[in-house]
Amino acid sequence: xxxxxxxxxxxxxxxxxxxxxxxxxxxxxxxxxxxxxxxxxxxxxxxxxxxxxxxxxxxxxxxxxxxxxxxxxxxxxxxxxxxxxxxxxxxxxxxxxxxxxxxxxxxxxxxxxxxxxxxxxxxxxxxxxxxxxxxxxxxxxxxxxxxxxxxxxxxxxxxxxxxxxxxxxxxxxxxxxxxxxxxxxxxxxxxxxxxxxxxxxxxxxxxxxxxxxxxxxxxxxxxxxxxxxxxxxxxxxxxxxxxxxxxxxxxxxxxxxxxxxxxxxxxxxxxxxxxxxxxxxxxxxxxxxx
Numbered sequence: 001x002x003x004x005x006x007x008x009x010x011x012x013x014x015x016x017x018x019x020x021x022x023x024x025x026x027x028x029x030x031x032x033x034x035x036x037x038x039x040x041x042x043x044x045x046x047x048x049x050x051x052x053x054x055x056x057x058x059x060x061x062x063x064x065x066x067x068x069x070x071x072x073x074x075x076x077x078x079x080x081x082x083x084x085x086x087x088x089x090x091x092x093x094x095x096x097x098x099x100x101x102x103x104x105x106x107x108x109x110x111x112x113x114x115x116x117x118x119x120x121x122x123x124x125x126x127x128x129x130x131x132x133x134x135x136x137x138x139x140x141x142x143x144x145x146x147x148x149x150x151x152x153x154x155x156x157x158x159x160x161x162x163x164x165x166x167x168x169x170x171x172x173x174x175x176x177x178x179x180x181x182x183x184x185x186x187x188x189x190x191x192x193x194x195x196x197x198x199x200x201x202x203x204x205x206x207x208x209x210x211x212x213x214x215x216x217x218x219x220x221x222x223x224x225x226x227x228x229x230x231x232x233x234x235x236x237x238x239x240x241x242x243x244x245x246x247x248x249x250x251x252x253x254x255x256x257x258x259x260x261x262x263x264x265x266x267x268x269x270x271x272x273x274x275x276x277x278x279x280x281x282x283x284x285x286x287x288x289x290x
Contacts, residue, residue, distance in 0.1 A: 001166075004028040004078040004106075006098055007087035008040025008071065010270070011115060014141030015085055017044060020068040021142065022170045027069045028077040037071035044069065078105055083166065085135055087115040090238050092123060099128045113163060118182045118239040120246075121152030131155045133163050136183060137172075139231070147172045148183050181246035182239060190239045193231070196224035197255035200275070200290070207275050207286040225275040226284075228258070229268030237262050257290060 001024060005016045008031040019025040031037040048062040070077055078084065084102055088094050099112055106112075113135035114124050125132035134150025147167040151160045160176065167174035177183045182190065196210050205213065211223020228236050237259060243252035261267070261274065268274030276284040 001082045002026050002028065002080060004030060004074065004081035004084045004102075004110075005087060006030050006074060006084060006102070007089070007115075008037045009087070011137065011139060011141060012087040013040050013044050013047075014139060014143075015087055015115065015137050016040070016069050017065070017142035018137065018170055018172070020065045025068065025170070028074075028081060029069050029071045030074040030078060031071075032073075034071070034073060037073070041066070041069055041071040074102060075105055078102065079107065081106055081110050083111045083113065085113050085115055085137075087137075090117060090119065090235060092119055095119065095124045096126060096128075099124065099132060103128050103130065111159060111162060117186055117235065118242040120181075121150050121179055122154060125152055125154060131159050133159050134177070134179075134183070135163050135167070138185070145171070145173050146185070147174045148177045148185065149174045150177045150179055150183055152179055181243050186239050187243065189227075190231075190236050191243070191252065193224045193228040193236050194240050194252075194255050194258065197228070197257045200225065201255060201257040229274035229276055229278075231268070232270055233258055233267045233274050234262050261290065 003019045003025060005012050005027055008029050012029065016027045016029045020027045029037055029040055031040060045066050048057065048066060051057045052059050052062055084106060086095060086098055088098050095114060095116065102112065112130055112132045114121060114132055115135060115137055116124065117136060121132055121134045131154055132152060133155045134148065136148040136150065138144040138146050149160055149163050149167065164174040164176065199205060199210055200207060207225050211226050214220045214223050237254055240252055240254035265271060266273045269278055272278050276286050278284050
């Protein structure tokens, strides 16, 4: 099966690896610029090189995986794809435009799936001449076992079943979810991160105190503020805004502190600073003033 992955960022790279490491799958890794797609594959190659150095994979195994990934532009390498997994920016207009463009490129029996973390599958599929289904991976996509499979109003049951089967073939556990803002995981997880930011903003405890409390008191492997940095505070904010817009419920109001940090470009791990400063030696230090 040939899978087109649209978006060569962190999630796109992980999704590409999730498919490419399984026999029988090849991947077209795409972005809006050729160099961006090639840069995504370069990062995949470098990541695997570290695993070879540690003795976790052989060079032969890595060459087989990376050889199954071809970077390029969707109009050049996606025409014969059997499945598209869109992992573009979490913006409704971007996703709708992407699928409309793919509709004119891909063969008629190609399945369209979106990796959206919170947006309406039904809305994404508006104006597209074939069904769209949600196939939501979790970061790091090549290692995390869950895939949320989301049916929009116009998604046929057989497409949902095909995505569930594909998920199982690549070693994942699919959970079928009815369309709703945030689906399951993010509807629970992101408001927790948001509430932790309110606790920090209100001075109830400091960053390290909040994270330590949840790790030691709730047995969480990572504190909520550190997790927010890992997810990306811009993503957390976008999901909270979707939850609030879709439900109209004030309990989903985004914390002003997160909004301020996003405006300042302090998005977490990917920018080197969020609730923590991430140092070159892989250590981190909680930020004193936000």
